Structures are given as structure tokens and as C-alpha cells.
Amino acid sequence: MTDFRDIPHDERDPSPWLALYLDDSTPVPDHVKAAWLKDSSSRSRQFLLPFLRPLARTSIILIQILKVLLPKTWAHSRLLHRTLAFSMNRFVSPEANWLIMRHFHLGSQILAFIGGNAPTKVATNPLEPESIDDIKDELFLKHDLNLFNFVIRLNKTLRSHGQHIGPVPEPDFAMLREPPLRLEDMPRGAFNILDLQSAIEVYTPVYQLLLTDNDFWRASNSLQLDETVAIYAAKILSSPEHLVMLNNKHPLVPLSTLRAGHRLVLHGLSTEMLHCLLMRMASGETPLPSREIAKVKQATDRVMEHRD
Known part of the structure; x- marks a missing residue:
């Protein structure tokens, strides 16, 4: 490196x-x-991305027109994921592959943190691939489904109990850890040169073509939930720092799929930052705001009791 x-x-x-x-x-x-x-x-991002991005976005428009003529149930999810795994093994750079693989682990851990620290515990379905070939098990599609299912499951549970996510003085960080993935283990063939942004721009129209319109739009709209997840974490920790550099907002205003590739890169970076902040708090490197607030509240209560 x-x-x-x-x-x-x-x-x-x-x-x-x-x-x-x-x-x-x-x-x-x-x-x-x-x-x-x-x-x-990398040279790939400098020289290939400026050509690939307009071609990819043009392809999204053309595929959208094509989808009007195809049956609504047209989908080849397994073919899609086999294609993604094949191309990642042979054309994507080691750094890009490592960051993509890390994302599944980090996303699963963040949802587990929120689910484990909600007033009523909410189960999650973690995705923790160990190799690129694990992508073949429709991992990208499952990642999107997991996010929406978690938000629905969490809020249904909270509403049924009349509860809200709030500060937790002693949060449970047990589910947080560094993913057991090594950069050195990523493929390093002669053609493994495609950078992360270029790979995502190329994959986006392929994703659109081989999934139903509903699946593709849901995947695109899932990027709008970055702020939602960050707000959950911020409420648990009483820390607005967790809203830093969010660019995929607002969740109630869906954006065009044309910029889905660029927004997906921002989504990956937001996930890395949130996970890093949580890890720093778990290690004690960064003080827990919720704990400090609880101490202040306790001190205030004692003062008020003394006055009474």
C-alpha cells in the first residue's frame, strides 16, 4: 500500500x-x-472515469426505455451477481475490491449497533462475505433488502411499544469490530486496475438491466437512508457529529437514478466514517456524549434534591 x-x-x-x-x-x-x-x-480514475461516466448514464436512459418494452418481472439476479463476481475478480483493483467487501461488514455492524441499542431490541440479518465469490449469493440485492427491512422492522416495533430511539448512557458496542478482510488477499491480476468509482459507474446500468425496475429503484432509493441511519446513531449517542458529511439526503426526496453511481460512492464513504466514529467511542478514544449528558443530568438531579 x-x-x-x-x-x-x-x-x-x-x-x-x-x-x-x-x-x-x-x-x-x-x-x-x-x-x-x-x-x-489511480490512472484508471483519472483517465477512464471521465469517459465511462457519461456512457454509463446514457446507458441508464436507454435501458429505462428498453424496460418499457420488457415484462415487469424481467430479472436475472443470479446472472447479475455472477457477472459482478467475475468482473471483480478479474478487472477491479485490489483497493476497490477491499473497500466493497468491507462495506457489507460495516453496514451489518452499524445496523446491529442500532438494533441492539434501541429501546426494544431488533434482530438483524448480517452479511459478512469472506471472499469475492460470496457475492454470487445475490449479496448486493440482499444488502438493499436488509436496509429497508431493518428500518421497517425497527419502526414497527417502536410504534407498537410507543417508544422512540433516544440517548443510551452505556451503549453496547460488542457487535463492532474490524472486518476480517485483508487487502493483500484481494485479486492482483494483470487487468485488476479498475478503480472504485469507475467500477460502480459501469455496474450501475448492468444492475438496472438485470433486475426488475422495482428492485433497481429500491436500490437507488436506499442511498437516501444514509441520513436516517446516521440520525438513529446520533440519537443513541447524543452526538450530532454522526451527521458529518452526509450527501445522500433528504430521505423523503428520491433522486434520479442517473447519479446513483456517484451517490453509491458517497454512501460507502459515509458508512466508513460512521463505523470509524463508533469504533473510536467503543475504544474510549472519543468520549461518549450520551454518558456525559447522563452525568450532567445526575448532578443536576442531586442539586435539585438538595435544594428541596
Whole structure:
């Protein structure tokens, strides 16, 4: 992996990648940030993405027209996921594959954190692939279904008990951990050069073509739930910091599918940041706002009792 700290600092020509790596305002672990920036600074992203993005978005429009003529139930989900697994193994860069695989683990852990710290515990269906071939088990589709099913299940449970998500002085962080995935284990063939953003732009119209319209729109709209999940975490921790750099909002205003590829990249980054913040709180590196609020409340109650 590129060590961005070794990049020389020329004040007349400063490296933007060194600046982004050293900047600590974005809560992302150093090893993840290094992989992200190496992928972002690749030749693939610099030279291929500007050509692939307009072609991909044009394809989305053409496929939408084609879908008018196809049966509504037209779908080949297994073929889609086999195609994705094949291309990831042979054409996608190690960093991009690693970040994609991490995303399933992080998303599952974040939902488990919210479900485990809700007033009434809510079960989740974690997705924790160990290899790229696990993608064949319709993992991308299941990821989208999991998110919507969790939001529905959680809020039905809360409503039935007349409850709301609120501050938890001693949150349960037991479900949070670093995914057991190694960057060194990702495929490194001669053609594994496609960066994350380029791969997602290419995959989006393929996803649209091989799924039903309903599945594709649901997948696109799932990106709008970034803010919803972040609000849940912020309420549990009494920490507005968890709303940092969210760009897929607002959940009640669905966006066009044309920018779904770019929004998916933002979704991945938001997930990494939220998981990082939770891990820092679990380790005690970052103080728990909810715990501090509880202490202040207890102190205030004692003062009021003394006055009485």
C-alpha cells in the first residue's frame, strides 16, 4: 500500500493526496484512507472515469426505455451477481475490491449497533462475505433488502411499544469490530486496475438491466437512508457529529437514478466514517456524549434534591 507520509512536501507544488491523508477532519482509519486515496489517485480514475461516466448514464436512459418494452418481472439476479463476481475478480483493483467487501461488514455492524441499542431490541440479518465469490449469493440485492427491512422492522416495533430511539448512557458496542478482510488477499491480476468509482459507474446500468425496475429503484432509493441511519446513531449517542458529511439526503426526496453511481460512492464513504466514529467511542478514544449528558443530568438531579 502507498505510504502517503513518504510523499515529499513541495510548498510550490503540494500534493493534494498528502493533504487529504494527513487531514484528520474526516473520521476514517489511516489504513482505509490510504486505500481510498490510492484508488482515487489511480490512472484508471483519472483517465477512464471521465469517459465511462457519461456512457454509463446514457446507458441508464436507454435501458429505462428498453424496460418499457420488457415484462415487469424481467430479472436475472443470479446472472447479475455472477457477472459482478467475475468482473471483480478479474478487472477491479485490489483497493476497490477491499473497500466493497468491507462495506457489507460495516453496514451489518452499524445496523446491529442500532438494533441492539434501541429501546426494544431488533434482530438483524448480517452479511459478512469472506471472499469475492460470496457475492454470487445475490449479496448486493440482499444488502438493499436488509436496509429497508431493518428500518421497517425497527419502526414497527417502536410504534407498537410507543417508544422512540433516544440517548443510551452505556451503549453496547460488542457487535463492532474490524472486518476480517485483508487487502493483500484481494485479486492482483494483470487487468485488476479498475478503480472504485469507475467500477460502480459501469455496474450501475448492468444492475438496472438485470433486475426488475422495482428492485433497481429500491436500490437507488436506499442511498437516501444514509441520513436516517446516521440520525438513529446520533440519537443513541447524543452526538450530532454522526451527521458529518452526509450527501445522500433528504430521505423523503428520491433522486434520479442517473447519479446513483456517484451517490453509491458517497454512501460507502459515509458508512466508513460512521463505523470509524463508533469504533473510536467503543475504544474510549472519543468520549461518549450520551454518558456525559447522563452525568450532567445526575448532578443536576442531586442539586435539585438538595435544594428541596
